[in-house]
Amino acid sequence: MKLFSFWRSLATYRVRIALNLKGITPEVFEVNLPQGKQREADFAKINPMMAIPALIEDDGTVLFESLAILEYLDETHPNPPLLPKAPKARARVRAIAQIIAADTHPLIVPRVREFLAHEYKIDEPGVLKWGNHWHNVSLKALETVLAGSRETGRYCQGDQVTIADICLAGQAAGASYFKADLAPFPTVKRIVDEVMKIDAFARAHPLKQPGAPATV
């Protein structure tokens, strides 16, 4: 497998965690986002959305969109499972994952921040406020969902690591990029602290990747 990655990409972080949990070691290719490599012809041929992650299977099949990749990895490498078995529990896990991966993260990716800056002349503090705002909106919702449910356990869904936890780890890293404090969201913070004890999460962290700075 080939993984197209960049240290800072939160969507790629999700896939790195899943690959680690499944015991898969891909060949990693850097797509330097600040240099705009994702928009160059070679990569646009791989993923026409010009975004990472992208994963190329050994037979050449190209996969993209992080949640689609997570489900694929879970279907093709079932152990350990990243989703519970019961449909209602699966729906809850996917909904938590999508609050992050659909309702929040797409708002703060490079192409959106660049469009705000170039098209609407929003300055750097204005763009930081944008990222901070959307993180806080979803952290508040996630705290309500997680703190208010008996389904929540050691992790988002009972005591099994799922794609919800994978997305939550990414949300926590994104919060640090945009100076959103986790302290007002104690259940979120507790679960993030818990998953970061797991080696598969810890070594997938953005700041542990080649090219990453010491802090953001």
Add this chain to the structure above:
Amino acid sequence: MKLFSFWRSLATYRVRIALNLKGITPEVFEVNLPQGKQREADFAKINPMMAIPALIEDDGTVLFESLAILEYLDETHPNPPLLPKAPKARARVRAIAQIIAADTHPLIVPRVREFLAHEYKIDEPGVLKWGNHWHNVSLKALETVLAGSRETGRYCQGDQVTIADICLAGQAAGASYFKADLAPFPTVKRIVDEVMKIDAFARAHPLKQPGAPATV
């Protein structure tokens, strides 16, 4: 089942199509988005993200996030299936769905347009340009993905209706809201025209819902 819906909501449109395809008729409750009913306490208790759709199962279980609901409906009501069987085909279908439901639609929902207007003082033509831009970005990517693949058939994935087609129908409706022309994207347009011949799609259309205007 209870479905919380509003005529204009594209995410709810997806769930309406799936319910129609599965032969399920829910009790429908309007959540008036322009009136901000999604932010009132009664609804925020149902979905802390304060967004529709939300679906309440007969046992009281609350489901939200449209793609999580689609997968749930497919797992609990398997006929007709909304995903193919092979993992790679499933990953392709989910990726197409997520280009729309994760990379595009979350950028143009009411809360984001309202934040652009209130926080950054972007005027109505500026917000329309925003919606138009993101639709065109993803329509271009979708056309490349669909036109360039032998997997594409009568619908996005062969000749079986999937969640990719459901999301594509929503994308087409969204394009009309933001004056994005489908003509430069002939494969997208062909598939949209094809699915709109299906009754389950046609009667789920935003403009067919109670309270909808004659045109947008």
